[in-house]
Amino acid sequence: MKLTRLLVTLGLVHDATRSVPAREEEVAPVPTQVLSLEELRVQEAHDRARGEAADLGLDKTWEEIYREHGLGDPPGGICLEELDRQVQGLSEEEARLVVLGILQEKGAPVREVLLDGQRRDEALDAHEQVLEQQVAARRSALEQRVAELTREARTLQLRSADLQAALEAWKKRKREEEDLMELLGGMLVRLHEQAPTAEPAGPGKPSPER
Numbered sequence: 736m737k738l739t740r741l742l743v744t745l746g747l748v749h750d751a752t753r754s755v756p757a758r759e760e761e762v763a764p765v766p767t768q769v770l771s772l773e774e775l776r777v778q779e780a781h782d783r784a785r786g787e788a789a790d791l792g793l794d795k796t797w798e799e800i801y802r803e804h805g806l807g808d809p810p811g812g813i814c815l816e817e818l819d820r821q822v823q824g825l826s827e828e829e830a831r832l833v834v835l836g837i838l839q840e841k842g843a844p845v846r847e848v849l850l851d852g853q854r855r856d857e858a859l860d861a862h863e864q865v866l867e868q869q870v871a872a873r874r875s876a877l878e879q880r881v882a883e884l885t886r887e888a889r890t891l892q893l894r895s896a897d898l899q900a901a902l903e904a905w906k907k908r909k910r911e912e913e914d915l916m917e918l919l920g921g922m923l924v925r926l927h928e929q930a931p932t933a934e935p936a937g938p939g940k941p942s943p944e945r
Contacts, residue, residue, distance in 0.1 A: 791869045792862070797855075804858035806851075811843025815852040 788794060801807075821837060822830035838845060 787873065791866060791873065793866060793870075795862075797859075800862045801855055801858055804854075804861065806854055806858060809843075809851045809855075810847040811838065811841030813837060813841050813843050813848060814855070815848070818848075 818834055818837065822833055825833060835845075838848065
C-alpha cells in the first residue's frame, strides 16, 4: 500500500478508489426482529432440562407413581390426602367425627385406609430413591461433560491466540516488505526523474553516436 500511495502521489498510476461508484438501485429495507442470543441459549437450556426431568420421571403424577408400584384405588375410594382436605380448619374432635363419618359412608375400614396410606408413602419413598440415583448419575455425566468442554475451551483459546500471533507476525513481515518496496520504488522514481529526455535529431544537431 505504501508504494501504491507513492505512485499515486507522483501521478504514475490512477487511484481506482477515488472513482465515483455507479449508483445502485435502492433496495427496500427488510423488516427484521432483533433477538437476544443469550435469551435463546437460556431458553434452550431450560427446555432441555425440562425434557431431561420428564425422561427421569420427575413430572409424574402421584397416581402414575402409585400405579407403577401396584397400588390401585384406595379402600372405599378414600385416600389420606382427601381426608386431610376434608378436615382442614377443624378441631381435632371435629376432624375425628368427620373422618369417621366419611369412612362409614364409604364402607372403608380405618385399618385398611391406614395401611393403604402407608403403602403409598413407601411407594413415594422408593420413587424418590430412584430419582435421586438417576439425577445423581445424570449430573455426574453433565459435570464430566463440563470438564471436557472446559478442556476443549482452553485448547480453542490457545489455538485462537496462536492464530492471532501468526497474523501479527505476517503483518510485521508485510510492513518490512512494504518498506523495502517503498525504498526501491523511491530509488526508481529518482532515476526516472534524473534520466535525460531524448530529443529528435535535426539540422545542426549531431546524431547520437552509435
